Amino acid sequence: MTEMADVWVDDGLTQVPYAVYDDAEIYARERARLFQGPTWNVLGLECEIPEPGDYKTTHLGDIPVVLVRGRDGVLKAFENRCAHRGALLCLERFGNAKTFTCVYHAWSYNHDGDLVGVAFQNGVKGEGGMPDTFRREDHGLTRVKIAVLAGLVFGSFDWQVPALEDYLGPDIVARIHRVLPRPVKVLGYYTQTMRNNWKLYAENVRDPYHASILHLFFTTFRVNRLSQKGGIIVSENGGHHVSYSKLEQSGGDQDYDAAKLRADSEFGLKEPGILGGRDEFNDGITLQILSVFPNLVLQQVRNNLVVRQIVPRGVDKADIVWTNYGFEDDDAELADLRLMQANFIGPAGYISMEDGAVGNFIQRALPGTAGETSVVLMGGEDAASQGSRATETSIRGFWKAYRKLMDI
């Protein structure tokens, strides 16, 4: 048993107890207070379900949900669990349905999650059936509140949650719009299973300190160095962040030349075209990693754009669902750049494959850490925005939001 009051050793953000990564009670509390609490969780992109009746199955936290576009065109979501015996209602990843019918006993639901049909409700030949007191309206599915920003769909189990834009704050909203300025199209999916607690990945994406150290591909090719212009924005509540950087020489051709002419490294690329790119957002920013507490990472690496959804799968496992996207009006060259630069990211990505393993290195070393904490002091003790990326300020921000919601 973990006494929640004793989990944290102080009132600060610089000492993270290792217990948060492998304690089943903490995991259950996260489900109740974070994922079923007043947070907004990414569920997908609006363009994934364009037509009335289109649906996708996904997760909010580790809870299975269905996201569906109603006949009225409005997005709705509900728990993917039949109210009768609790079986998964919807098994396909994507589809189109007028109603959702459970395979087990054929209870059926409309797009709002209302129970609209119960097989043999009145029995067979006058025998059996539901009691007269049974009311279908008492047995609808648990609904998820939906909000959409720039084509990104968020859901919350807490209908009292603050409005999405208030939850995010203006800086984060602006940076989401920055990488989602036009109608989106999906370029493909894959899922990376991490053998570590979901928060180790949430911290990893908020950690610019490691980027040029663990990911040597970056350093070797001068794609990203901490000396580059850039900075960290941490939201007011701490939970969301943006890390961004600009190459010293902006513009695709110069980057390309820099790669070819690079003289201080033993390692040259035979095909440096991957390092090129287009300044498509007209601000010189070549890398933007944005997180929204608790489960979204929105990523721009050059011209490769991805929505990453974190799905906890128990205390020591998490799935990262990678959705590569572009825009409907991409010209052929830009469309191809996005695919070419997909080599940077994902489970086989030149600059991201290590992230799949490093959380597991921590998870495997947890035995013996009872009562101990990690050290999160780089760049100070608070969780404010900073000009330097040699900092762990956004990790502290994560814990600031986490501690408040968890009351821990």
Added chain:
Amino acid sequence: MTQDDPAALIGTVTGLLADYAHCIDSDDLERWPEFFTEQAQYRITTAFNHDKGFPVGIIDCRNRNMMEDRVAALRKANIYEPQRYRHIISLVRITGQSDGLVEAEAGFIVVRTMIDGSQDFFLAGRYLDKIDLSGSRPLFAEKLVVLDSDKIDTLLAIPL
């Protein structure tokens, strides 16, 4: 090289796949690009993306230089725990012939063994190959690796 005798053709492709798997499984990755033509495409994708026409690859090499860059990055830049693959490749089907290229399909499974001895079934999928038989030895002009599942455990460093 004759393309007329079906049994000989299957034998040629089988031999190529056996050599290819041996190259990867014996950590002779520097030789891996040598199984491809200069302008060969090598892409790893998922059955879901393949069936739906989604173009993104998990690895997407557009020529042999990009494959050599992959190997160089694995050796010099990327950090991952020492691990090795064991490919088991199914019987080969010849699915077509055109423009001097033979199209072939074979299923595979890969078992991954980590340096600490842990050993897991890693991935299953199929190779959709276009093989150039015009030279002194057969070479892949295109190799599309279609994974049955969407999920990759931890990371995919070594090519499949």
